[in-house]
Amino acid sequence: MGESFIQIIKRVGIFMVCAQMLLHFKPSESYGKYIRLLMSVMVLAQLIAPVMEIFGRGSEVSFEERILFYDEVLHQSMTEADRTGAQAQVLLEKMTLEEVKLRINNQDEEAKAEGAEAEVAGMEAEDKREVQAEAVGAEAMQQERLVERIEVKLYD
Numbered sequence: 001m002g003e004s005f006i007q008i009i010k011r012v013g014i015f016m017v018c019a020q021m022l023l024h025f026k027p028s029e030s031y032g033k034y035i036r037l038l039m040s041v042m043v044l045a046q047l048i049a050p051v052m053e054i055f056g057r058g059s060e061v062s063f064e065e066r067i068l069f070y071d072e073v074l075h076q077s078m079t080e081a082d083r084t085g086a087q088a089q090v091l092l093e094k095m096t097l098e099e100v101k102l103r104i105n106n107q108d109e110e111a112k113a114e115g116a117e118a119e120v121a122g123m124e125a126e127d128k129r130e131v132q133a134e135a136v137g138a139e140a141m142q143q144e145r146l147v148e149r150i151e152v153k154l155y156d
Contacts, residue, residue, distance in 0.1 A: 008050050
């Protein structure tokens, strides 16, 4: 334990000397704060690694195994989120297409009804019955001619 502590201090000391040398030979003053920040993070990483090793010895699972476990959990969560997003996108496309079909069919039916009403208003009473019968037949044909398929290309 004591020897590993001395090794850690030696390693951090050598790193600090090299880092100060790099800071001394930097090309410009504007890089100084970035180099100091990077050095601080690296020193902290060198000091935290042994501390994590000390606290990790009491447990049966090593630090690397914990990282792999959390990486696997993250990967599974991302896969599930991608699958759910794809299902939601497909459902949204289906609902949008159904709404477009419904609106197109409603517009066609309204146009036919308005045309039939205009014709009926200008005709005699006897002709009205014939036109209404034709309108009912045309409406039946219109219902058979409902929009079957609409293709929409989405660009990502």
